[in-house]
Amino acid sequence: MASAGVAGEPFFALPFGDIVNYFTPYTAVLFGFALLFTLICILSRPEQQLDVVFGTDAYYAKGVTGKELRFRRFMSIACGCATMAAMVSGDVFNFTLFVSMVGVCIIGIVAAVKSRHVLDAAYNYGIIAIVATIPLFGGAAITLATTGTLSIWELSAMASGMPLIAKMLIIVGVMGEGIAPFYAAKAELFRAPGAPYVIMIHVSSLLMFLRVVEILLTV
Amino acid sequence: MLVELVIAVVMGLLFLGIHRKVIARIQGRPGPPIWQEILHTLKFSFKETWVPRTASTLLYVGIIAVAMGIWTAALYVVLAGGSILILFGIYMLHKMVEHGVGLSPGSPYAKFGGIRSVISASSEIPLFAVIGGIYFFTGSLMISDLVAYQADNGPLLLSILPAAIAMYLVILSKMHYGPFSIVEAKEIVSGYQTEHFGVWRAGLQIGDAIKTFVLLYAFVLIFVGQLGPVLLLVAMLALLVSLSFICAVSPMLSPYDSVTVQMVAICILVVWLGVLVVIG
Numbered sequence: 001m002a003s004a005g006v007a008g009e010p011f012f013a014l015p016f017g018d019i020v021n022y023f024t025p026y027t028a029v030l031f032g033f034a035l036l037f038t039l040i041c042i043l044s045r046p047e048q049q050l051d052v053v054f055g056t057d058a059y060y061a062k063g064v065t066g067k068e069l070r071f072r073r074f075m076s077i078a079c080g081c082a083t084m085a086a087m088v089s090g091d092v093f094n095f096t097l098f099v100s101m102v103g104v105c106i107i108g109i110v111a112a113v114k115s116r117h118v119l120d121a122a123y124n125y126g127i128i129a130i131v132a133t134i135p136l137f138g139g140a141a142i143t144l145a146t147t148g149t150l151s152i153w154e155l156s157a158m159a160s161g162m163p164l165i166a167k168m169l170i171i172v173g174v175m176g177e178g179i180a181p182f183y184a185a186k187a188e189l190f191r192a193p194g195a196p197y198v199i200m201i202h203v204s205s206l207l208m209f210l211r212v213v214e215i216l217l218t219v
Numbered sequence: 220m221l222v223e224l225v226i227a228v229v230m231g232l233l234f235l236g237i238h239r240k241v242i243a244r245i246q247g248r249p250g251p252p253i254w255q256e257i258l259h260t261l262k263f264s265f266k267e268t269w270v271p272r273t274a275s276t277l278l279y280v281g282i283i284a285v286a287m288g289i290w291t292a293a294l295y296v297v298l299a300g301g302s303i304l305i306l307f308g309i310y311m312l313h314k315m316v317e318h319g320v321g322l323s324p325g326s327p328y329a330k331f332g333g334i335r336s337v338i339s340a341s342s343e344i345p346l347f348a349v350i351g352g353i354y355f356f357t358g359s360l361m362i363s364d365l366v367a368y369q370a371d372n373g374p375l376l377l378s379i380l381p382a383a384i385a386m387y388l389v390i391l392s393k394m395h396y397g398p399f400s401i402v403e404a405k406e407i408v409s410g411y412q413t414e415h416f417g418v419w420r421a422g423l424q425i426g427d428a429i430k431t432f433v434l435l436y437a438f439v440l441i442f443v444g445q446l447g448p449v450l451l452l453v454a455m456l457a458l459l460v461s462l463s464f465i466c467a468v469s470p471m472l473s474p475y476d477s478v479t480v481q482m483v484a485i486c487i488l489v490v491w492l493g494v495l496v497v498i499g
Contacts, residue, residue, distance in 0.1 A: 025301065025302065025305060026302060026304055026305050026308065029292070029305055029308060029309070030308065033312055033315075036285070037315070040277060040278055040281060043277055044275050044276065044277030044278050044281075045275060045276070045277075046275050047273055047274050047275040047278075047279075047322070047323055047324065047325040048272075048273040048325045049273075049325045049327075049330065050273055050325050050326060050327055051327055052327055059327075061273065061325075186337055187334055187337040187338050190318070190322070190333060190334045190337050191330075191334065193325075195275050195278055195319070195322035195323045195325075196275055196277075196278050196323075198318075198322060199278075199315060199318045199319055199322060202314065202315065202318055202337060203315055206311050206312065206314060206315070209311075210304075210308045210311060213304065213347065213350065214304060217304075217350075217354055217360070
C-alpha cells in the first residue's frame with residue numbers, strides 16, 4: 001500500500017464483505033487505544049464528583065446512579081465501537097459514517113445528565129456536529145464522483161488520488177466533530193460527572209483526527 | 220530493550236531536575252539539586268498509598284499504566300525508526316492521561332486541571348504543521364527515512380525551520396513551569412495531578428520522564444539527524460536549557476491567552492510553511 005511511508009507496512013487486511021478494514025502499526029495503535037478506553041467504560045464505575053460551595057467550607061457530592069448510569073455507559077460503549085470501526089476502516093464513506101455516529105454518541109453520553117449548563121453545551125456541540133456532517137459527506141461524495149471509488153486502497157494507488165477540495169471538506173468535517181478550534185463546547189461537557197464516560201468524548205474526537213491525518217496523507 | 224527503557228527513565232528524570240535547576244538559577248534562586256526528581260520518584264514509590272473513596276477506581280489506577288505504557292511505546296517507535304505519525308499520535312493520546320488523571324478522583328481541583336487540558340488541546344495543532352511540512356519536503360514520515368534523508372541533504376532544521384519551531388512549541392507546551400502549563404497551575408493546587416500521590420505519583424513521574432526524553436530525542440533525530448552519543452546528549456541538553464530559559468522568563472498565561480497565543484503562532488508558521496512550499 002502507498003501509505004507505507006506514512007503509517008508503516010500494513011500487518012493484514014480484514015474484509016467484511018465488500019468493506020475492507022486494514023491494520024497498519026498506526027491504525028492498530030489507534031484501534032488498541034479505542035478498545036482500551038471502551039473496556040474501561042465497561043468495567044469501571046463512575047467517580048463521585050465533589051464540588052465546593054463557594055463562600056463556605058461546605059462541599060457536596062454528585063453521583064451517577066441507576067438509569068442514568070446504564071444509559072451513559074451504553075452510549076460510551078457505542079461511541080467506543082464506532083471509534084474502533086473508524087480507526088481501521090479502509091473506505092472513506094465508512095469512515096465518514098462512523099465519524100458522524102461518534103458525534104451522535106457524544107451528545108448521548110451527556111444527554112442524561114441533569115445539569116442545565118452541561119445540556120446547553122451538548123446542544124451547542126450538537127449543532128456544530130450536525131452542520132459538520134455536510135462537508136464530511138460532501139467530501140466523500142466529491143471523491144466518489146471524481147474517482148469512481150471510495151476505497152482507501154484504490155485511492156492510494158491512483159496517481160491523481162483524492163481531489164484537494166474533498167480532502168479539505170473532510171478535514172473541516174472531522175474538526176467540526178470536536179477538535180480545535182470547534183471544541184469549546186466540549187470543554188463544558190467535561191464538567192459532567194462520570195469520568196470514564198466523559199473521557200470517551202475526547203478519546204473518540206482525538207482518534208478521529210489522528211486517523212483522518214493518515215487517510216489524507218495516504219490518498 | 221529494558222536497558223534503553225531504564226536509561227530513558229533515569230535520563231528523563233535527570234533532565235527534569237536540570238530543567239528545575241536552570242529555571243531557579245535564572246530566577247536568582249539556588250534551586251534543588253539536579254537529581255531531585257530521581258529522589259522524588261524513589262520517595263513516592265515507598266510512600267503509603269490508597270485510592271480516594273470518591274474515585275473511579277479502575278480509571279484512577281489504570282490511567283497510570285496508560286501513562287507509562289504510551290510513552291514506553293513512543294520510546295520504542297523512536298528507537299526503531301518508526302513513523303512520526305505514531306509518535307505524534309501518542310503525544311495527542313497523552314491528553315487522555317491528563318483527562319483520566321484529572322477527572323477520575325472526583326476532586327474539584329483535579330477536575331479543573333482535566334477541563335483545562337481540553338481547552339489546551341490547541342497545543343496539538345502545531346503537530347500537524349510539523350507532519351505536513353516534513354511529509355511535503357521528504358515524502359516520508361518514517362524516522363529511519365528522515366535520518367537517511369538528512370545524511371544526504373543536511374539537517375531539516377535549516378530547510379524547514381517553521382516545522383522545527385512548531386515542534387519546539389509542542390515540546391514547550393508540555394514542559395513544567397512553562398507559559399502553557401495551565402493544566403498544573405498552582406491556583407488549582409497541582410492541577411490534574413492533585414489527587415494522585417504515593418506510588419501513583421511515582422508512576423506519573425516515570426511517564427513524565429520517558430516523555431521528556433522521547434520528545435527531546437525525537438526533535439534531535441527529526442531535525443538534526445543521527446548523532447554520536449556525546450553529541451546527541453549535548454544537543455538534547457542545549458534544547459532543554461533553551462526551553463528552561465523560556466519557562467524561567469515567561470509568566471504562565473491564562474487558559475484563553477494560552478490558546479490564543481498558540482493559535483496565532485501556528486497561523487504564522489503555516490503561512491511561512493506555505494511560502495516555503497510555493498518557493499520549493
